[in-house]
Amino acid sequence: MKNGPKKEDKADHRKPFRILVVEDDPDISTILAFFIKKYGYELCGSAESGEDAIRLIETTSPDVVFIDYLLKGSMDGVDLAQYINKNFQIPFIYITGYSDSHIIERVIHTRPAAFILKPFKGEEIQVAVEILKNSLSCKK
Amino acid sequence: MNEFVPLLDNRVRDVKKFREKIRQIPMRVIVEGTRGKSSTVRILEEMMRGLGKKTFAKVTGEQTPLLIYNGVVIPLYRKHHSVLLDYETIPTILNFDVDAVVIENQAITPYTMRYLHQIVKPQHVIIPNIRVDHNETLGTDLEEMTHNFVNNYRTTTSKIHVYYGEPLEEIRKVVLPILSEFAEKHSEKMNLHIIKIPPRSGYLCGIENYLVDKYFIEYNFGIKIDEVEYVGPARSKNMGNTINEAEYVRRTENNLKIRKNSQGIRYLNLAKVNDPYSFLQALSYVIGQTEDPVALVGYFRPDRVGRTQLFEHILSDLPKEIGPRIKQVWLAGFHTELVYSHLPPAMQEITHPSTDITDIDSILSHVKKHNMILITMVNRVNPFMDKLVDQLQDRESKHYEIDFKLPDIHDSREVSTTQG
Numbered sequence: 001m002k003n004g005p006k007k008e009d010k011a012d013h014r015k016p017f018r019i020l021v022v023e024d025d026p027d028i029s030t031i032l033a034f035f036i037k038k039y040g041y042e043l044c045g046s047a048e049s050g051e052d053a054i055r056l057i058e059t060t061s062p063d064v065v066f067i068d069y070l071l072k073g074s075m076d077g078v079d080l081a082q083y084i085n086k087n088f089q090i091p092f093i094y095i096t097g098y099s100d101s102h103i104i105e106r107v108i109h110t111r112p113a114a115f116i117l118k119p120f121k122g123e124e125i126q127v128a129v130e131i132l133k134n135s136l137s138c139k140k
Numbered sequence: 141m142n143e144f145v146p147l148l149d150n151r152v153r154d155v156k157k158f159r160e161k162i163r164q165i166p167m168r169v170i171v172e173g174t175r176g177k178s179s180t181v182r183i184l185e186e187m188m189r190g191l192g193k194k195t196f197a198k199v200t201g202e203q204t205p206l207l208i209y210n211g212v213v214i215p216l217y218r219k220h221h222s223v224l225l226d227y228e229t230i231p232t233i234l235n236f237d238v239d240a241v242v243i244e245n246q247a248i249t250p251y252t253m254r255y256l257h258q259i260v261k262p263q264h265v266i267i268p269n270i271r272v273d274h275n276e277t278l279g280t281d282l283e284e285m286t287h288n289f290v291n292n293y294r295t296t297t298s299k300i301h302v303y304y305g306e307p308l309e310e311i312r313k314v315v316l317p318i319l320s321e322f323a324e325k326h327s328e329k330m331n332l333h334i335i336k337i338p339p340r341s342g343y344l345c346g347i348e349n350y351l352v353d354k355y356f357i358e359y360n361f362g363i364k365i366d367e368v369e370y371v372g373p374a375r376s377k378n379m380g381n382t383i384n385e386a387e388y389v390r391r392t393e394n395n396l397k398i399r400k401n402s403q404g405i406r407y408l409n410l411a412k413v414n415d416p417y418s419f420l421q422a423l424s425y426v427i428g429q430t431e432d433p434v435a436l437v438g439y440f441r442p443d444r445v446g447r448t449q450l451f452e453h454i455l456s457d458l459p460k461e462i463g464p465r466i467k468q469v470w471l472a473g474f475h476t477e478l479v480y481s482h483l484p485p486a487m488q489e490i491t492h493p494s495t496d497i498t499d500i501d502s503i504l505s506h507v508k509k510h511n512m513i514l515i516t517m518v519n520r521v522n523p524f525m526d527k528l529v530d531q532l533q534d535r536e537s538k539h540y541e542i543d544f545k546l547p548d549i550h551d552s553r554e555v556s557t558t559q560g
Contacts, residue, residue, distance in 0.1 A: 131212070
């Protein structure tokens with residue numbers, strides 16, 4: 001992608017899209033934070049476990065949550081997604097290293113906005129967020 | 141209805157946008173045929189992405205259709221219990237730079253297949269195989285089905301490349317003459333270029349999905365797949381892994397690998413392989429990997445009576461085809477008594493024709509007690525198979541039984557799950 005979507009540019013000039021990252025690997029978390037800032041979004045928090053993520057969602061009200069499949073603590077990414085669906089109705093995007101069809105099936109059951117398979121490139125983050133932003137604006 | 145009309149109106153608008161935008165994409169590919177279309181699309185999308193091509197792909201998916209753009213997978217959901225899917229995402233993706241589009245053409249009816257051709261106007265059509273299935277709508281035999289597939293090309297007036305990957309000689313010799321005859325007959329209106337992928341010695345069920353894509357890449361880009369730097373879902377920590385042919389063979393074999401769940405039940409889900417001929421090939425492959433007894437369980441759908449009939453023939457021929465390795469068969473769903481009545485006595489002796497969803501626990505107990513490998517068959521999408529496969533996979537995964545409740549989100553020590 002050269003310059004993101006050719007249309008829907010107007011939305012880009014409004015307040016930055018706020019993203020919460022839930023990822024157990026600090027290296028991946030750092031890379032995600034880098035790309036989030038690079039593409040003009042706002043990182044509103046990072047968590048390594050589902051429990052910490054829930055606290056951060058309550059306090060920061062992100063526009064979207066990036067969720068890794070494996071997390072620290074007693075919840076995995078799918079547990080967290082189910083909790084978000086039940087309590088917050090915030091869109092979430094999985095970032096997972098697992099392409100096994102059983103896991104993909106399980107992940108889709110939670111109705112994510114998208115999922116990005118590791119290893120990912122920065123522009124994949126941008127693509128996923130821009131598609132979500134457009135989808136949200138269509139629903140308004 | 142109040143919701144449906146505006147949604148339908150939106151759909152007409154979206155389809156118009158889609159048609160306008162998609163025809164501007166330089167490379168347009170449709171994948172059609174009987175079995176393995178989704179895999180063929182996914183593999184080609186990976187390969188194209190590995191070549192640096194911005195690729196937009198669509199697959200039907202088991203639960204819901206999936207869009208894939210540049211490595212991002214976007215599920216499409218139904219809106220407000222409507223029959224219409226959230227297709228507004230597609231025009232959004234087409235606002236991005238797209239070098240190639242690869243779309244699975246669901247083999248539902250001749251009309252729906254041809255409609256996609258009319259919209260997309262593909263320059264390339266990939267057919268991993270054509271097998272007898274969906275014969276309620278696509279034709280009663282292989283000849284008629286093939287005619288329905290080649291009729292899709294009537295929508296074009298320009299050059300169209302057709303990549304045909306069927307590995308089985310007995311099927312090639314039926315399909316290829318029909319393709320060639322059509323190309324010759326309509327040569328004044330269109331330039332139908334048939335690329336025949338040569339079969340390899342030996343047959344691994346499903347490998348044609350990879351081989352047809354490999355030839356597509358070599359033909360169009362002049363690049364040997366094994367030399368391509370792979371950036372797709374190699375996953376794990378192997379970033380920048382190089383995919384070669386052995387990796388795709390490994391994946392194909394993995395699809396036919398007998399799994400074992402945490403209860404010790406060994407199983408393989410072949411209900412996804414719902415063309416009977418492929419099922420027989422896959423079953424033969426699996427049986428060749430083990431000497432243990434095998435049990436089959438299948439569900440017959442009322443709207444797939446053609447498939448029911450074909451599986452009746454397969455079941456009747458099993459003793460002849462693969463010997464006495466099948467020790468138990470459970471048939472659930474519709475017309476099971478009729479199927480049972482047509483089976484030879486040797487098969488009737490081991491077949492339970494009136495199985496229902498309440499029998500799943502006893503089926504699982506039986507296969508475990510007798511150390512059988514349970515193989516699912518016929519139809520994947522139905523409540524019986526959903527429950528059975530879920531139970532098999534639930535027991536495989538420690539996460540599946542979680543009924544997640546956070547009694548107090550401020551004290552994570554109270555969180556109780558089965559994860560351990």
